[in-house]
Amino acid sequence: MGSKAEHGPIRPARADILLASVGERGVLCDFYDENASDIFRDLAADAGGTEEAHGFSALIRPESGAVLELGAGTGRLTIPLLELGWEVTALELSAAMLATLRQRLADAPADLRDRCTVVPGDMTAFALGKRFGTAVLSPSTIDLLDDVDRPGLYSSVREHLEPGGRFLVGMANPDASGRQEPLERTQEFTGRSGRRYVLHAKVYPSEEIRDVTIHPADESLDPFVICVNRFRVITPDQIARELEQAGFDVVARTPLPGVRNHELVLEAQLSGRPS
Numbered sequence: 001m002g003s004k005a006e007h008g009p010i011r012p013a014r015a016d017i018l019l020a021s022v023g024e025r026g027v028l029c030d031f032y033d034e035n036a037s038d039i040f041r042d043l044a045a046d047a048g049g050t051e052e053a054h055g056f057s058a059l060i061r062p063e064s065g066a067v068l069e070l071g072a073g074t075g076r077l078t079i080p081l082l083e084l085g086w087e088v089t090a091l092e093l094s095a096a097m098l099a100t101l102r103q104r105l106a107d108a109p110a111d112l113r114d115r116c117t118v119v120p121g122d123m124t125a126f127a128l129g130k131r132f133g134t135a136v137l138s139p140s141t142i143d144l145l146d147d148v149d150r151p152g153l154y155s156s157v158r159e160h161l162e163p164g165g166r167f168l169v170g171m172a173n174p175d176a177s178g179r180q181e182p183l184e185r186t187q188e189f190t191g192r193s194g195r196r197y198v199l200h201a202k203v204y205p206s207e208e209i210r211d212v213t214i215h216p217a218d219e220s221l222d223p224f225v226i227c228v229n230r231f232r233v234i235t236p237d238q239i240a241r242e243l244e245q246a247g248f249d250v251v252a253r254t255p256l257p258g259v260r261n262h263e264l265v266l267e268a269q270l271s272g273r274p275s
């Protein structure tokens with residue numbers, strides 16, 4: 001557990017250029033690590049959680065019991081799922097994200113806090129010693145995993161679902177956005193504090209990855225924190241195929257309400273077939 005975090009951040013070309021220009025003031029970090037946490041909070045990264053939690057909640061059968069949420073982050077979905085009455089086990093790899101989630105729970109009413117179990121862990125290899133009726137993965141999370149890591153996610157989830165249990169996988173729906181994503185884009189935006197940031201995203205089609213770099217617009221800052229994140233460019237069709245190969249039946253694709261409005265949930269049910 002934790003090995004992924006120890007690999008350190010990836011180095012997109014954009015980050016290299018920035019690091020060369022800011023010299024020793026430059027701090028390169030993964031978007032979910034401790035160095036990025038101030039920026040993460042400033043970016044209103046919990047937007048849309050309530051709407052998405054309602055979307056997921058509508059797909060969870062009332063009798064299915066506790067929900068396993070993978071890559072729970074700072075609780076953007078966890079807190080609203082608890083508010084909707086679910087019992088949630090929230091698994092997360094990043095110590096910084098876990099610290100924020102634990103603080104949010106400590107500040108929450110006891111009734112919510114008591115229904116949440118927080119587990120440090122790697123979603124591609126975990127063993128919790130219990131089964132759940134439902135496992136949930138928020139959008140923009142499965143695409144953080146490499147091709148070689150996703151089978152570990154599927155088999156770990158399979159081992160933690162009750163018979164007939166459901167794996168709800170949130171993903172971008174490329175058909176819903178109605179436009180082709182440009183290969184490269186740069187965009188400035190404002191955080192909660194009023195501070196300006198620059199986001200740069202670049203798709204490498206042959207490698208099927210999208211590198212995202214976020215940094216303050218003010219390049220004189222010290223330290224100058226450069227947050228990086230790498231997403232795999234994968235479609236719902238591809239994930240549906242992988243789930244079927246891993247012993248799930250993909251029974252539905254449902255649009256997910258939320259701020260982005262171009263996301264869906266793949267509803268995968270444990271099949272009776274041996275995988």
Ligand SMILES: C[S@@+](CC[C@H](N)C(=O)[O-])C[C@H]1O[C@@H](n2cnc3c(N)ncnc32)[C@H](O)[C@@H]1O
Pocket residue numbers: 004032045046070071072073074075076077091092093094097121122123124138139140141144
């Ligand atoms: C896009 S964020 C989503 C967080 C949260 N579910 C939400 O909706 O805001 C992805 C989360 O997955 C976590 N993560 C990435 N790889 C992971 C792994 N192998 N195991 C567990 N968590 C992981 C990241 O640290 C991050 O908190």
